[in-house]
Amino acid sequence: MQVFENIFTDRGSKYAVSGGPCASAAQAKAFIKTLCRRKKFAKATHNTWAVVLPDGTPLKNDDGEAGAGMVILRMLERDGRVGEIIVVTRWFGGVHLGGDRFRRVQDAVRYYLEEG
Incomplete structure (x- = not known):
């Protein structure tokens, strides 16, 4: 498991990204x-x-951040990543980000793909 904490902030919200090998739904749940x-x-x-x-x-899984799981999934598919889970973690900072939240999810996944 690789964890990159405090990779960036946006209007008070803080982000981290994590990932690692995952071959089944059970392993995904265990990872989380x-x-x-x-x-x-x-x-x-x-x-x-x-x-x-x-x-x-x-x-x-969006975990309440509607549409974010699909953003991660599309980026994994585009990069040809199979058997690897990516988790984007957000601590809400008090200001709603609107559509920018998807850009931040993309930024976090990109960070993981480049650094992980």
Whole structure:
């Protein structure tokens, strides 16, 4: 599991991105559970994630950030990443970001793909 904390902020919201190998829905749930054992991540406003399983099945979860899981999934598909989960974590800073929240999710995934 790779975790990049405090990669950027936007109007008070703070972001982190995490990822690692994932071959099944059970492993995806276990990954999120392990990540949320860290108190900081358990208290996050959103832990959105996506993975393309080795058999080609796409999985995603918005965790209340409507549409964010699909953004992650599309980026994984575009990059040809299979069997790798990416989680974008957001701590809400008090200001709604509107459509910019999708740009921040993209920025976080891009950070992971380049640094991870």
